[in-house]
Amino acid sequence: MDDISTGSLLVILVVLLLISAYFSGSETGMMSINRYRLRHLVQQQHAGAARVQYLLDRPDRLISLILIGNNLVNIAASAVATILCMRWFGDAGVLIATFGLTLVILIVSEVTPKTIAALHPERIAFPSSLLLRPLLTVMYPLVLLVNVVTNGFMRCLGVRPDAARANDSLNSDELRTVVNEAGNLIPTSHQEMLVSILDLEKVTVEDVMIPRNDIIGIDINNDWKYIVKQLAQGQHTRLLLYRGDIDDAIGFLHARDVMRLMTKNQFEADKSILVRAARDIYYIPEGTPLNVQLLKFQRRKERIGLVVDEYGDIQGLVTLEDILEEIVGDFTTSMNPAPSETTQPQPDGSFLVEGSANLRELNKEMNWEFPTDGPKTLSGLIVERLGDIPDNQLSLRIGGYPVEIIEVSDTMIKTLRVLPEYYRPPLLTKDDN
Template identity: 35%
Template sequence: MDNTMIIYIIGLLLLLMSSGFFSGSETALTAVSRARMQALISQGNKRAIRVGKLHQKMEKVISTVLLGNTLVNALTAVLMSTLLTNTFGDTGAMSAVGAITATAFLYIFSEVLPKTFAINNADRFSLAVAPMVQFFVNLTYPITHVTHLICSGFLRLFGLKIVNHLGAEERMEELRGAIQLHAGSVEEIQDTGQMLHSILDLDDVPVSDIMVHRRNMTMLDADLPIEEIVNQALSSPHTRIPIYRGDPDNVVGVLHAKALLRALHANQWKFEGLDIVALAGKPWFIPDSTDLLAQLEAFRSRHEHFAIVVDEYGALMGIVTLEDILEEIVGDISDEHDIKVTGVTSEADGSYVMDGTVTIRDLNREFGWQLPDEHASTIAGLVLYEARRIPMVGQIFVFYGFRFEILDRRRNQITRVRLTPPDSETKKGDAATATPDAASNSETMVSVRIEPKKPGGGTTGAAA
């Protein structure tokens, strides 16, 4: 083997390695974890800082890598053909063999092998190659810049525009995707993911979805005898209690238990002379359309924990507290004075019997379901929205794969529902499928099962 042959072989190896470098660098810099790089940047890692700078101009990085890869691959094909021609003679067959051989070597050793390694070691690989990639980016800047201008101008001819930076909505979706991507089976990771999702959803959830409804509120009538008011206040598990006069919509103050106890102590534990309304703080009214993020910020700025929710007409809707918003993030917070009423009972057949007032968000959080909550906040509201009618007791519906059986109704309000998840419903296999009502906005097929009339009872089927 003469010196020329050795030079050709060494040149081929160098070209293959160069092509592998460009291919692996492109894959690593594209697949690198930006979150880990940001953590290293905050620690002052110089290579991570360089990777971050490369990410800010990825279009130039890609142009540089493609330029280098194209040049190296072309030289590899030429050198491989020259080497085979000098060895076996100048024939057409040798040219074809040279092209095939060069393609095979480039495919295996310069594409698949380095990219496989890079995709499985993206962080380490990108940190290692960042200085060299930065050098080539600076070296080829005149060529890549002109290329970028030509491509941008060509795309504008077709009305297309290159967007280098993501908007707020795209970044939010990217963040949601990152949270979902790293969600695993470990309970701690699932809990953390749920809390992060809840934080991102705060500005999409109105206070009306989490407030304590007025029918479940504890309120004090200012016109009652002082002794009865004090007894009701002290027997309540709540620290802050709204006070009304004449009509529940006429809230005149919010009584704090500590203020009441201090007044009783100052009055030597006597009821005479106490003015409950004077002891109460000024009520804070908020509209029911206020989102949780805005309300959380308002709680912080006003240094308050309690607000009264009213509708557009000023009618009392309910109350919302700081604890209610925090529970939307971290889950249920129970203390020794809480009255825990979940309203959900698990059945042996895999179904759940629940109150109609149970919120969809709580069910999704607790069981990992994906029931929609855009048009209704409670399970009863979801049934009403999808059924497009007020159902009768015994009627059975199937929405989004879940089976809803109406167990109880008071006037026009659904009070108890039996809900069977898709897994349990599949085992039964007895629900008939029908096309959804044309008036429904749901894209999910809605199934309704018609049940026969029970002896001594009303019709249990749902009219189509």
């Protein structure tokens, strides 16, 4: 080293620092790159992405290669800096070189390149892979030796390096976060639909079904003229045919089948035609998640079914359109009334709400937070909390919202007043948080 000029040593030190910066930036760029975008680019036959993917398939080898190179360069830089400082400052140069080189490496070879690589991982990783891949081949024996030792040490600590890729996947909650943070990359309407698809597994058929009291059907025991009038004025293509009571259901009538049979047998049209036209009923167990039911509809080529409880009693009706509305929003043919049809804003900022209003729909449209893990309607929620059908003018608080009961029938609450969160009535007869 004594034969090498000071100027040459300075050039060597600068080169070593730049090489160290290259290794530091490469490490951060490789580890910060978006793995899912990387896979997409590989499928698009992007050469740089393919090289990076090859290196990241074994991250232990990549990290070993980078650290071997980085440590060799830093140690060499330390030796050169020490010689230079001893030439300039004598024995004190050792101490000066230690602290001075540490500061220079932190700024020039660590913080700066790593920050740039973290901000622009693809711009750093793709070019770096041009050198790292052949360098891995050249230094493979040394890298392999380091891997054998380090992997053995990690196994002693209970870490399996070969299982690193097992966790390289997203669960539904993480995927939901990715969709929500996509920003302008995905239109808002598309984001809402994608999130709705992910939420199907959290929603059951009871949440979207038409309650049995609201099911529109045809009672075969009615007068024939009245039945014909129902068929002629009906707004739905599928109607439930039953005998006296919905629990004694016969089948579903499709308007097309009824019209075809009535046209064919126009001189002898009677109730027997409807019975012959009725299709078999598809029963759906309550508690079925919507994502499961959507697949069942698809596999069975069904579009409508009756929801039954564990005792076989009919609870409501679900159609394919009800599930699709959870994804794309309401259709104009929806059987369920929209929350805007069941809520009436008042001048004082409160809302008059029908007791039969669906809680999930209210929360979604009004941005409220009523609990939805129990009853499906606002009336049912209050009755469950109170344990009885209350009297008029009773007030309580549910989910943080003051609620005033306005009108009650013998079996259910018909109308309620929901007050804004900021409003506090002077007297609450029951605090139900």
